Amino acid sequence: MSTNIADYVSATLTRRGRWGVGEILFWLIAAATLYFLPERHLILNEIAIIGLFAISLDLILGYAGIVSLGHAAFFGLGAYTAGILARNGIADPLLGLGAAAITAAILGFVTSFLVLRGSDLTKLMVTLGVALVLGEIANQASWLTGGADGLQGVTMGPILGLFEFDIFGTTAYAYSLTVTFLLFIVARRIVVSPYGLSLRSIRDNPLKARAVGIPVNRRLIAIYTLAAAYAGVAGALLAQTTQFVSLDVLAFHRSADVMLVLVIGGVGYLYGGLIGAIVFKVLQDVISAWTPQYWQFWIGLILVIIVLAGRERLTERVRTLWKGVAGRTAKSPDTLPKTSAREV
Amino acid sequence: MLTILFDGIAYGMLLFVLACGLAVTLGLMNFVNLAHGAFAMAGGYITAVLMNRMGVPFLATLPLAFIGPAILGLVLERTLYKRLYTRSHLDQVLFSIGLVFMAVAAIDYSFGSQQQLIQLPTWLQGRIDILGVQVGLYRSFIIVICGALVVALQLILTKTRFGSRLRAAVDDPRVARGLGINVSLIFATTFAFGSGLAGLGGALGAEILGLDPTFPLKFMIYFLIVVTVGGTTSITGPFLASLLLGIADVAGKYYVPSVGAFVIYTLMIVVLVLRPQGLFERAR
Numbered sequence: 120m121s122t123n124i125a126d127y128v129s130a131t132l133t134r135r136g137r138w139g140v141g142e143i144l145f146w147l148i149a150a151a152t153l154y155f156l157p158e159r160h161l162i163l164n165e166i167a168i169i170g171l172f173a174i175s176l177d178l179i180l181g182y183a184g185i186v187s188l189g190h191a192a193f194f195g196l197g198a199y200t201a202g203i204l205a206r207n208g209i210a211d212p213l214l215g216l217g218a219a220a221i222t223a224a225i226l227g228f229v230t231s232f233l234v235l236r237g238s239d240l241t242k243l244m245v246t247l248g249v250a251l252v253l254g255e256i257a258n259q260a261s262w263l264t265g266g267a268d269g270l271q272g273v274t275m276g277p278i279l280g281l282f283e284f285d286i287f288g289t290t291a292y293a294y295s296l297t298v299t300f301l302l303f304i305v306a307r308r309i310v311v312s313p314y315g316l317s318l319r320s321i322r323d324n325p326l327k328a329r330a331v332g333i334p335v336n337r338r339l340i341a342i343y344t345l346a347a348a349y350a351g352v353a354g355a356l357l358a359q360t361t362q363f364v365s366l367d368v369l370a371f372h373r374s375a376d377v378m379l380v381l382v383i384g385g386v387g388y389l390y391g392g393l394i395g396a397i398v399f400k401v402l403q404d405v406i407s408a409w410t411p412q413y414w415q416f417w418i419g420l421i422l423v424i425i426v427l428a429g430r431e432r433l434t435e436r437v438r439t440l441w442k443g444v445a446g447r448t449a450k451s452p453d454t455l456p457k458t459s460a461r462e463v
Numbered sequence: 464m465l466t467i468l469f470d471g472i473a474y475g476m477l478l479f480v481l482a483c484g485l486a487v488t489l490g491l492m493n494f495v496n497l498a499h500g501a502f503a504m505a506g507g508y509i510t511a512v513l514m515n516r517m518g519v520p521f522l523a524t525l526p527l528a529f530i531g532p533a534i535l536g537l538v539l540e541r542t543l544y545k546r547l548y549t550r551s552h553l554d555q556v557l558f559s560i561g562l563v564f565m566a567v568a569a570i571d572y573s574f575g576s577q578q579q580l581i582q583l584p585t586w587l588q589g590r591i592d593i594l595g596v597q598v599g600l601y602r603s604f605i606i607v608i609c610g611a612l613v614v615a616l617q618l619i620l621t622k623t624r625f626g627s628r629l630r631a632a633v634d635d636p637r638v639a640r641g642l643g644i645n646v647s648l649i650f651a652t653t654f655a656f657g658s659g660l661a662g663l664g665g666a667l668g669a670e671i672l673g674l675d676p677t678f679p680l681k682f683m684i685y686f687l688i689v690v691t692v693g694g695t696t697s698i699t700g701p702f703l704a705s706l707l708l709g710i711a712d713v714a715g716k717y718y719v720p721s722v723g724a725f726v727i728y729t730l731m732i733v734v735l736v737l738r739p740q741g742l743f744e745r746a747r
Contacts, residue, residue, distance in 0.1 A: 186553050233732065237739035239552035240495055244691050248732040251684060255725045371680060375560050382557055413572050419564025426558040427546065 128316070136311040145390070146300060153293055160288040166400045167295040168356045173380045173392030174299075174306055175349030180378075181387035182310055183342045184322030185234055188243045188374050189250030190350055192230075193223040195369030197351025199257060202270045202364035210276030212359050216298065219355030220348040227347020231340040247371070254369040269365035273358065284360070291360035298356060302349060306389055309345075318342055379422055466597045467717050468710060473602035475709020476609035477671065479702050481664035481682070482689040483616065484536075484657020486701045489690050490633070492650055494544065495552050497559040499661055499686055500679030501566035502532040506662025507674040508570060511579040521584050528666035529659040536658025540651050548650075563679045571676040579674040605667055612660070617698050629653060688731050 152163055172194055179185040197219035204215050233245045257264045264270055277283045284290050309315050321328040321335050329335045358364045367373070376399070384395025402421070406414040485499040506528035513519040513527065539562075547555050587601045620626040631639040632646045640646050665674070672682065685708065693704030708727065715726055 180553075186556070188556065233736050236736065240489070240691065241735050241739045243495065243552070243556065244687055245732055245735050247684065247687075248728045248735070252725060252728045252732070255728065259721060259725070375564075378557065378560075413568045415564045416568030416572070419561040419566075419568065422557055422561030422564065423543075426550075426554050426561065427543065 128313070132311050132313065132316065136308070142390075145393075149296060149300075153289070153296070157287065157289065160292040162400060162404060164288050164292040164295050164360055165357075166396045167292065167299045168353050168360070169377065169380055169400065170393040170396035171295075171299040171302060171356070172350055172353040172377050173384065173396055174303060174389055175346045175353060175392075176377050176381050177386060177389060177392045178306060178310075178346040178349065179343055180381065181391065182315065182318045182322060183339055184325075185339065185343065186239050186242050187234070187246040188371075188378070189246035189248070190346075190377055191369050191371070191373035192246070192250035192253045193227055193347040193350035194354035194357075194373060194377075195250075195253060195257065196226055197223045197354030198358040198364045198368040199264055199270065199354075200351070201355035202273045202358040203263065205273045205275055205359065205362075206270060210274060211280075212275055212278050212294065215275075215359055216352055216355050219351040219358075221351075223351020223354070224344050224348035227344040227350075228340065230347075231343035234343065235336050235339060247374075250369060250371070250374060254366060257366055257369055264364075264366075267366060269363060270358075271363070273362040273364065275359050275362060284362075288360070295356045295360060298352065302352065303389065303393075306349070310389065314338070379418065382422070382425060467714055469598055470602060471710030471713035472706060473599075473605045473709070474671065474713050475706035476606055476613075477664060477668045478685060478689055478709050479705035480609050480612055481661055481668065482686040482705060483698065483701055484654075484659075484661045485686050486690045486693070486698075487653050487657045490694075492548060492654075494548060495555045495559065496544075497556060497683055497687075498562035498566065498679065499658075500681075500683050501563055502536055502658040503661040503665030503668075503682070504566065504570060504674070504676075504678040505532045505535060505665070506659075507665035507669045507678065508574065508579065509662070510666035511581050511669060511674060512574070514581050515579075521581070521587070525663060525666055529663040532662030532665075533655045533659030537651060537655035540654040544654065545647065545651070563683070566679060567676050574676070576676055579669065581669050581674075583670060601670060605671075608667065613698070613702055620698055625649070625652075684728075688727065692731060692734050 152159070156163065172190075175193070176187065176190050179187060179190075200219040200222045201212075201215035204218055209215065230246075230249050233249070234242045237245070258266055261267070275284055278290070278294055282290050282294070310318075317328070317333045317338055320331075321333060321338060325335055354368060357368065380395040380399045381392055382395070383398050384393065385391035403414060403418070406417050410417075481503050482499075484502070485496060488494045488496045488499070509528045509531045510521070510524040513524045514521060543558075547558055583601055587604055590597050590599050592598070620629065628639070628644050629649055631642070632644055632649050636646050665678070668674075672678075688708060689701050689705045692708070693701035711730075712724075712727060715724075719726075
């Protein structure tokens with residue numbers, strides 16, 4: 120019996136691990152924009168970065184069920200790490216990325232112990248608090264971060280010593296897209312692994328997960344640390360490609376925005392973050408061209424409507440659409456009714 | 464020194480009036496309402512606009528600053544909020560953040576992004592000397608009003624029929640409903656009342672806290688600190704928490720300005736991690 124289940128699980132996971140046609144198409148189109156939309160590379164670069172950031176939030180929110188209002192803490196830490204390194208003469212971008220990932224992961228590991236306890240509300244408050252504390256530190260330590268003026272004088276060397284950053288953002292976009300793609304593959308591998316499956320079971324019912332022998336806390340610490348590293352890399356990409364870091368990277372609205380991105384695209388599957396990033400950025404671009412100062416109003420309205428219309432339903436629709444595109448018929452455990460993550 | 468303590472108490476009292484409505488929604492209805500500050504902002508703007516554009520005296524604007532947000536709260540509760548009571552916290556957070564964004568942009572659009580200044584009546588300006596302590600008249604006014612409100616709230620909650628119904632509805636909505644208590648009516652009334660109090664707090668605090676379109680975002684964290692640290696099942700918990708927060712914030716800004724809000728945020732995290740149910744609550 121147990122071997123049957125093991126076989127079934129591994130077969131399911133292998134099947135879900137396969138790349139669908141739609142997915143390959145998605146990335147091919149993304150790569151094609153490098154050639155076909157040269158005048159849009161600056162905004163595409165931002166989309167790639169926000170997409171990576173949203174994937175990072177999806178790892179903890181969509182897969183592990185940890186609500187966070189302070190994910191910008193890791194994003195900002197990564198941005199400042201990369202920025203400060205570059206300003207102090209270590210101009211190699213990849214080195215900066217690595218350093219940002221490591222510092223953000225360390226912060227993620229340390230703060231993960233704080234989010235293991237308490238209700239959703241406590242988690243929201245604690246994550247928000249961590250981001251606020253970091254923002255306050257960055258604001259006060261102006262000798263290091265430039266304070267409210269932002270970190271000036273970030274100059275990046277060429278990537279791998281070969282590709283210089285150009286003014287049109289083409290190199291930047293290619294760089295961000297490549298990094299996002301590589302990290303996406305890793306994340307994709309992780310969520311279809313048995314480890315990813317255990318995360319979902321924790322999300323759906325922590326008590327039961329513990330009862331069947333999943334080390335809940337260790338799993339959560341691991342994914343929180345990993346997500347922090349992802350967010351740090353996203354922040355570093357932003358710092359390196361825009362060559363500027365301001366307190367804005369740690370601001371509350373950044374945490375709120377990334378949540379919105381993820382909600383637009385759909386929580387609990389990796390393309391949600393990417394699709395959400397595209398929709399969000401395009402929306403922002405269109406609305407702010409139309410009414411520059413007040414685009415926040417419409418974003419807020421969209422958020423309210425999404426919630427009232429039923430976030431799960433919307434996500435489900437996007438996902439079935441996606442499944443259709445990807446040519447899959449598998450009925451995955453995703454479609455099981457989700458129990459609320461409220462604490463028992 | 465005593466002046467700082469006094470200012471801190473006034474600040475804390477103000478925070479309590481602003482946040483106690485949130486204590487109700489969050490504690491009683493288990494609804495994470497990040498948009499609470501928007502109601503406070505509405506009250507503040509009602510006062511500012513009435514005073515600056517129509518020349519209504521300050522005191523006369525205060526009841527309106529209560530009634531306006533209360534009606535707004537009632538309408539929103541009946542139309543939107545009540546649909547979300549049973550949803551997950553994530554949905555509630557997203558929804559209320561959406562409301563905050565809308566409120567911020569709408570106020571910005573209608574009144575501009577600058578600070579709204581209000582001119583206090585002359586009898587509330589200045590400081591007097593009581594037993595060698597410099598005491599601001601307006602701050603004493605705030606302490607008197609907020610103190611009266613605290614006592615009134617406590618009495619309503621513990622002595623009246625409405626209070627006992629509310630507590631019953633909070634403790635166990637299902638049983639309360641079974642006993643014939645109209646829970647949703649009570650929740651709606653309480654929500655409206657809490658929004659009204661927030662509006663009143665916003666009006667009273669316009670002079671001290673400042674008032675601009677980003678108000679709901681700036682003070683959201685303070686309200687949440689009061690509620691989560693103070694616990695949500697009584698009035699006294701949030702009250703003590705707001706006093707502590709007010710005094711700590713004023714003293715912190717005065718003595719160690721370079722540390723800024725850092726201490727408060729750190730303390731909040733520590734309290735939440737050690738006592739997730741709030742500082743003044745017994746563990747359940």
